[in-house]
Amino acid sequence: xxxxxxxxxxxxxxxxxxxxxxxxxxxxxxxxxxxxxxxxxxxxxxxxxxxxxxxxxxxxxxxxxxxxxxxxxxxxxxxxxxxxxxxxxxxxxxxxxxxxxxxxxxxxxxxxxxxxxxxxxxxxxxxxxxxxxxxxxxxxxxxxxxxxxxxxxxxxxxxxxxxxxxxxxxxxxxxxxxxxxxxxxxxxxxxxxxxxxxxxxxxxxxxxxxxxxxxxxxxxxxxxxxxxxxxxxxxxxxxxxxxxxxxxxxxxxxxxxxxxxxxxxxxxxxxxxxxxxxxxxxxxxxxxxxxxxxxxxxxxxxxxxxxxxxxxxxxxxxxxxxxxxxxxxxxxxxxxxxxxxxxxxxxxxxxxxxxxxxxxxxxxxxxxxxxxxxxxxxxxxxxxxxxxxxxxxxxxxxxxxxxxxxxxxxxxxxxxxxxxxxxxxxxxxxxxxxxxxxxxxxxxxxxxxxxxxxxxxxxxxxxxxxxxxxxxxxxxxxxxxxxxxxxxxxxxxxxxxxxxxxxxxxxxxxxxxxxxxxxxxxxxxxxxxxxxxxxxxxxxxxxxxxxxxxxxxxxxxxxxxxxxxx
Amino acid sequence: xxxxxxxxxxxxxxxxxxxxxxxxxxxxxxxxxxxxxxxxxxxxxxxxxxxxxxxxxxxxxxxxxxxxxxxxxxxxxxxxxxxxxxxxxxxxxxxxxxxxxxxxxxxxxxxxxxxxxxxxxxxxxxxxxxxxxxxxxxxxxxxxxxxxxxxxxxxxxxxxxxxxxxxxxxxxxxxxxxxxxxxxxxxxxxxxxxxxxxxxxxxxxxxxxxxxxxxxxxxxxxx
Numbered sequence: 001x002x003x004x005x006x007x008x009x010x011x012x013x014x015x016x017x018x019x020x021x022x023x024x025x026x027x028x029x030x031x032x033x034x035x036x037x038x039x040x041x042x043x044x045x046x047x048x049x050x051x052x053x054x055x056x057x058x059x060x061x062x063x064x065x066x067x068x069x070x071x072x073x074x075x076x077x078x079x080x081x082x083x084x085x086x087x088x089x090x091x092x093x094x095x096x097x098x099x100x101x102x103x104x105x106x107x108x109x110x111x112x113x114x115x116x117x118x119x120x121x122x123x124x125x126x127x128x129x130x131x132x133x134x135x136x137x138x139x140x141x142x143x144x145x146x147x148x149x150x151x152x153x154x155x156x157x158x159x160x161x162x163x164x165x166x167x168x169x170x171x172x173x174x175x176x177x178x179x180x181x182x183x184x185x186x187x188x189x190x191x192x193x194x195x196x197x198x199x200x201x202x203x204x205x206x207x208x209x210x211x212x213x214x215x216x217x218x219x220x221x222x223x224x225x226x227x228x229x230x231x232x233x234x235x236x237x238x239x240x241x242x243x244x245x246x247x248x249x250x251x252x253x254x255x256x257x258x259x260x261x262x263x264x265x266x267x268x269x270x271x272x273x274x275x276x277x278x279x280x281x282x283x284x285x286x287x288x289x290x291x292x293x294x295x296x297x298x299x300x301x302x303x304x305x306x307x308x309x310x311x312x313x314x315x316x317x318x319x320x321x322x323x324x325x326x327x328x329x330x331x332x333x334x335x336x337x338x339x340x341x342x343x344x345x346x347x348x349x350x351x352x353x354x355x356x357x358x359x360x361x362x363x364x365x366x367x368x369x370x371x372x373x374x375x376x377x378x379x380x381x382x383x384x385x386x387x388x389x390x391x392x393x394x395x396x397x398x399x400x401x402x403x404x405x406x407x408x409x410x411x412x413x414x415x416x417x418x419x420x421x422x423x424x425x426x427x428x429x430x431x432x433x434x435x436x437x438x439x440x441x442x443x444x445x446x447x448x449x450x451x452x453x454x455x456x457x458x459x460x461x462x463x464x465x466x467x468x469x470x471x472x473x474x475x476x477x478x479x480x481x482x483x484x485x486x487x488x489x490x491x492x493x494x495x496x497x498x499x500x501x502x503x504x505x506x507x508x509x510x511x512x513x514x515x516x517x518x519x520x521x522x523x524x525x526x527x528x529x530x531x532x533x534x535x536x537x538x539x540x541x542x543x544x545x546x547x548x549x550x551x552x553x554x555x556x557x558x559x560x561x562x563x564x565x566x
Numbered sequence: 567x568x569x570x571x572x573x574x575x576x577x578x579x580x581x582x583x584x585x586x587x588x589x590x591x592x593x594x595x596x597x598x599x600x601x602x603x604x605x606x607x608x609x610x611x612x613x614x615x616x617x618x619x620x621x622x623x624x625x626x627x628x629x630x631x632x633x634x635x636x637x638x639x640x641x642x643x644x645x646x647x648x649x650x651x652x653x654x655x656x657x658x659x660x661x662x663x664x665x666x667x668x669x670x671x672x673x674x675x676x677x678x679x680x681x682x683x684x685x686x687x688x689x690x691x692x693x694x695x696x697x698x699x700x701x702x703x704x705x706x707x708x709x710x711x712x713x714x715x716x717x718x719x720x721x722x723x724x725x726x727x728x729x730x731x732x733x734x735x736x737x738x739x740x741x742x743x744x745x746x747x748x749x750x751x752x753x754x755x756x757x758x759x760x761x762x763x764x765x766x767x768x769x770x771x772x773x774x775x776x777x778x779x780x781x782x783x784x785x786x787x788x789x
Binding site for chain 1: 663668
């Protein structure tokens with residue numbers, strides 16, 4: 001019946017719908033209604049919760065669920081859902097999802113196939129049980145990095161015996177032990193299973209049996225990779241791995257016992273992605289494994305690998321594209337491993353395809369950065385975190401402006417950059433001048449004045465996301481570049497010098513922007529206009545202002561009152 | 567056109583300070599000045615919005631207020647300084663830095679605790695060895711010292727006695743020896759009550775503490 005009306009007619013009809021509830025209902029009907037509704041809607045109810053847990057999201061910023069992207073809003077109204085059976089896929093990031101909502105999803109969408117909850121929270125394993133029990137055609141259940149209240153592992157047993165559709169299961173973030181026999185049976189009856197990421201509680205002794213039932217696996221996340229050293233376990237595991245001819249990705253590796261690593265050697269030549277970021281083993285053992293993986297494209301590893309390990313990596317893995325080195329002791333005052341800028345320089349020298357870097361270290365020099373820049377002009381993502389804020393070039397004690405300047409000047413394809421160390425306004429001048437393709441920039445404890453921010457906002461043509469913390473950037477640069485904000489997806493500033501007055505002005509004069517002040521000290525109008533706000537979040541309004549904000553978030557309105565809060 | 571902007575930050579820019587007293591409103595800027603009075607062109611012609619503030623283009627000149635900002639700005643919520651006092655915390659944390667995700671932070675704490683041979687307080691763990699799940703081995707609580715504007719954060723899970731905690735607090739706040747006697751350690755429990763820390767055994771304290779406060783003792787108080 002929807003198809004009998006020309007689109008323009010439907011569009012006209014929809015334009016009379018003012019309530020979010022109706023709008024959302026309409027957009028869920030079918031693809032063409034979704035599209036039509038999307039074109040003409042002005043308000044989108046974004047039902048996400050900006051949970052503030054200090055330290056967690058502070059630097060990462062918040063991500064609004066901009067509407068029009070096919071993401072289901074949460075919570076789901078009971079009345080609408082039953083009539084719209086077509087929804088197959090829900091992918092949510094950083095949202096609060098309840099068990100009730102999961103149950104509703106599982107019972108309402110008969111064709112539901114894909115649930116990806118990335119960094120979400122608010123639900124328990126009971127919610128997962130509903131999904132397992134009711135989604136007959138479930139293909140993908142991916143809980144990556146979500147915070148799930150783990151009541152028990154029993155949820156997995158709720159998958160009915162006739163559920164054979166599973167392609168991808170990622171439960172690595174869960175703590176509880178699931179029934180192993182239920183897991184085994186589930187894996188055995190899922191011929192299409194390609195991705196299986198187990199949680200830490202799945203013991204190594206049982207891993208062999210599991211993967212034996214799924215030799216077609218492409219990506220495997222192990223559980224804890226430790227057991228008492230027994231030759232039968234090793235043999236079993238080695239045999240099981242050798243049957244997995246399609247394996248390309250490995251992850252997991254909690255609590256590694258190095259003696260069991262050789263079990264995987266038979267698959268190493270096919271491995272392109274290796275996540276060892278939980279493997280607390282020494283450089284020597286890491287190197288033995290990594291150098292077997294000659295076709296490695298992506299490596300995530302702890303800084304236990306050290307400079308020497310990275311040098312070995314650079315010699316063996318010539319296809320490496322992405323390297324992430326995580327800190328094993330980020331809050332310690334002294335370095336606990338011998339990982340310096342040299343490791344990264346080696347990899348930049350030895351790996352011609354390196355284009356994506358995330359590197360935590362404790363010292364850096366301009367010389368090293370210049371070297372890296374010259375070695376790898378095709379760098380696309382460069383995220384450097386020198387652990388000590390405002391750490392200078394350790395050799396010259398100068399700021400690292402020249403080093404990062406070289407990065408942006410040489411790496412013309414750079415799309416993402418995270419800065420750290422001692423930096424003056426000069427680095428921002430370089431960035432504004434050269435980083436023309438830069439889309440995302442993260443800045444912390446850097447710069448001297450508004451000039452820094454001004455350089456970035458006025459110079460970086462492709463900038464979409466900017467997150468800043470603890471920098472002396474204030475009203476001037478922000479207001480002078482207000483128009484720029486309309487071309488960006490979002491701006492996040494915390495602990496900077498932006499005054500409440502400026503936020504109000506921005507909100508008043510820029511009607512297409514959502515300007516939100518997040519301040520835990522209480523309503524910002526209880527303080528003078530010149531008082532800086534704790535956090536500012538500005539994002540392009542896809543449609544409508546948020547109405548669901550928690551009590552410490554205020555929207556800068558276009559009304560004269562300048563303040564509207566929930 | 568040059569725009570004069572005078573902004574001043576509160577002298578203690580952390581939580582707990584009274585912003586009304588601290589904000590210094592010297593010269594209130596007239597935002598209307600910033601608008602050149604240019605009339606909005608017809609919608610057809612206008613392709614870009616005018617800036618709300620005209621950058622003065624005089625990039626090299628540092629205005630006076632920049633210096634003030636610079637001096638005050640270096641204090642984020644938790645003060646950091648490059649010239650580290652040897653007595654200062656090695657446990658000192660800037661909230662959210664380094665930018666590691668929460669489960670990785672928990673994981674790192676597990677590593678460092680394993681390297682420590684003594685027992686540590688195990689905060690409620692949801693079974694299974696907690697592979698990134700809700701079980702947390704770090705216990706960051708806020709610490710406020712009366713008379714100090716900035717609230718700090720402290721990881722309680724590395725401490726196993728009042729002795730160790732007190733030593734850490736003394737170092738963190740730089741309390742000199744003669745002043746140590748003048749403060750008492752209080753804590754807020756799960757019910758929201760403020761209690762004297764040393765009145766309860768360490769185990770009780772560690773399981774119910776939500777935040778800490780160092781309170782000045784009244785001079786007539788008898789200890």
